[in-house]
Amino acid sequence: MKKIALSLLVISLFLGIPVNGQVGRLLNKVSKSVADKVDGKQDSGSNVTNKEPEPKCACDQPEMILDLGGKLKLMYSEINISVRDDGAILVKDRNSNDLYIVKDGNPEGPVKEGDPRLAGFESATENKSSEGSKGWANNPYITSAGDKYTLKFNGKTYGPYGMINEFKVSKSKDKFAAIVVENVPFSEADGKKMEAAIKAAKTDQEKMDLSMQYSQLMMQKMQQGGGPEAMMAKLVTNIPGAKYDPLKSVGGSLNNDVKYDDILFSTYDKVIDLSNKVLLNLKPEAQGAEALFVNTANTKYAWYKFGTLTFSDGTTMSEMFNLHLVKVNGQIYIAYMYYSPKRNAIMQCKIAF
Numbered sequence: 001m002k003k004i005a006l007s008l009l010v011i012s013l014f015l016g017i018p019v020n021g022q023v024g025r026l027l028n029k030v031s032k033s034v035a036d037k038v039d040g041k042q043d044s045g046s047n048v049t050n051k052e053p054e055p056k057c058a059c060d061q062p063e064m065i066l067d068l069g070g071k072l073k074l075m076y077s078e079i080n081i082s083v084r085d086d087g088a089i090l091v092k093d094r095n096s097n098d099l100y101i102v103k104d105g106n107p108e109g110p111v112k113e114g115d116p117r118l119a120g121f122e123s124a125t126e127n128k129s130s131e132g133s134k135g136w137a138n139n140p141y142i143t144s145a146g147d148k149y150t151l152k153f154n155g156k157t158y159g160p161y162g163m164i165n166e167f168k169v170s171k172s173k174d175k176f177a178a179i180v181v182e183n184v185p186f187s188e189a190d191g192k193k194m195e196a197a198i199k200a201a202k203t204d205q206e207k208m209d210l211s212m213q214y215s216q217l218m219m220q221k222m223q224q225g226g227g228p229e230a231m232m233a234k235l236v237t238n239i240p241g242a243k244y245d246p247l248k249s250v251g252g253s254l255n256n257d258v259k260y261d262d263i264l265f266s267t268y269d270k271v272i273d274l275s276n277k278v279l280l281n282l283k284p285e286a287q288g289a290e291a292l293f294v295n296t297a298n299t300k301y302a303w304y305k306f307g308t309l310t311f312s313d314g315t316t317m318s319e320m321f322n323l324h325l326v327k328v329n330g331q332i333y334i335a336y337m338y339y340s341p342k343r344n345a346i347m348q349c350k351i352a353f
Contacts, residue, residue: 052341055319057309059349065089065337066102066346076339081346082121083324085171090121136164141176151178151236158236165233168256168263171327177237177254177263177274179244235274239263242274259294260325260332266292271301285310291323293334295353302334302353309336317351326350 066081066089068074080092088103100109101117111117119138136142136149143150148160151167153176162184169176194210201207235244252267264279265272269287271280271294279298286292289303302311308318320336327333333350340347 054340054342055338057317057320057336057338057349058340058347062338062340062347062349064105064343064345065348066091066105066107067344068346069344070107072100072107076344076346081322081337083322084120086120087326088120089322090118136167139167141169142167147184149180151176151180153238156238161236166254168254170256170263171261175237175239175261175263177235177239177242179233179254180236181233237263237274239274243276244274245276248272248276248278255292257324258292260296260327264294283312286312293323293325293353296332300353309334320349325353 066072066074068076068079072091074091074093078094080094082090084090086103088101091100091102091107092098093100096110098110099112099115099118100107101111102108108117136144141151141153142164143152145160148162149164150160151158151164153169154174158178159180161180161182163181164178165181166179167176168178198207198210201210233244233246235242250267252265252272254263255266256263258264258266258271263274265274269282270278271282271292272278280294280301282289282292282301282303286301286303286305289305291304292301293303294301300312302309304310304323307321308316309320309323310316317336320338322337324335325332326335328350332353334353335348335350337346337348339345
């Protein structure tokens with residue numbers, strides 16, 4: 001095998017044929033192994049040291065999150081990683097679709113979809129009510145009965161509501177905010193029933209009559225449910241002083257990741273707190289960022305875009321992923337991960353923020 005690989009490398013160099021990066025790395029590795037053999041060195045196999053430089057974002061004392069060459073034997077280019085609030089990470093091998101949970105460096109799995117241990121990684125609080133009752137099925141704070149939803153948080157009940165558009169809980173689990181609609185005069189089931197009836201109609205007159213019938217039914221339900229105002233979205237929360245102005249927060253959504261242990265509205269170009277105060281107007285280059293972070297004093301922010309973290313003072317860092325806010329000994333940090341070629345591991349660093 002080594003002779004074949006070495007021969008391929010020699011031939012490709014002789015003919016001037018370019019080799020792609022992955023094949024090139026394989027041939028380099030094999031040719032190094034052959035050269036070591038000729039020099040009398042032992043074949044190190046999979047333990048050959050990766051000579052690629054560490055990324056620019058590497059810190060002096062990083063924390064090892066996952067040893068890819070350890071128990072799991074995973075390739076960095078073939079995995080997805082997500083972080084849970086308690087610091088555990090979920091690793092998905094895209095080749096096999098196997099899931100692994102890693103906490104304090106100890107992996108367990110593979111874990112199958114639906115396993116209760118996966119709770120918190122793909123939180124139901126991120127779902128939208130447009131997915132129907134299934135969208136909130138696994139949410140511990142939301143229960144459904146028929147076409148209505150009820151919120152239960154810290155011993156208090158809110159609702160019922162005809163629709164829950166958004167729902168967020170703070171990191172400490174003591175605050176929540178939701179965008180709800182009290183009354184939906186025409187449910188998803190009603191819509192399907194009407195669609196089937198009109199489709200089965202034989203004449204245009206029958207279709208028109210059915211349309212009028214369902215329009216009158218909608219008006220009746222609207223009046224019975226509190227009129228047009230009950231159909232408007234509103235904010236429900238246990239945060240004191242909260243107000244909701246749909247015009248000010250147009251195009252935005254509730255966000256519990258922007259500021260540590262807080263829930264804000266984030267739009268394309270600004271950040272608004274739940275008292276309707278604009279905390280920040282974002283710089284043009286920060287607008288539409290993949291992730292946004294605001295410090296506790298609202299004096300500094302940072303955004304992650306195209307693989308680069310940029311601070312409002314102009315400082316930049318790159319080659320990191322899975323950025324999130326953490327609190328350690330009373331200090332807030334932006335934590336991030338990076339791949340270390342030297343260790344063949346996922347490492348984590350923290351920046352005081």
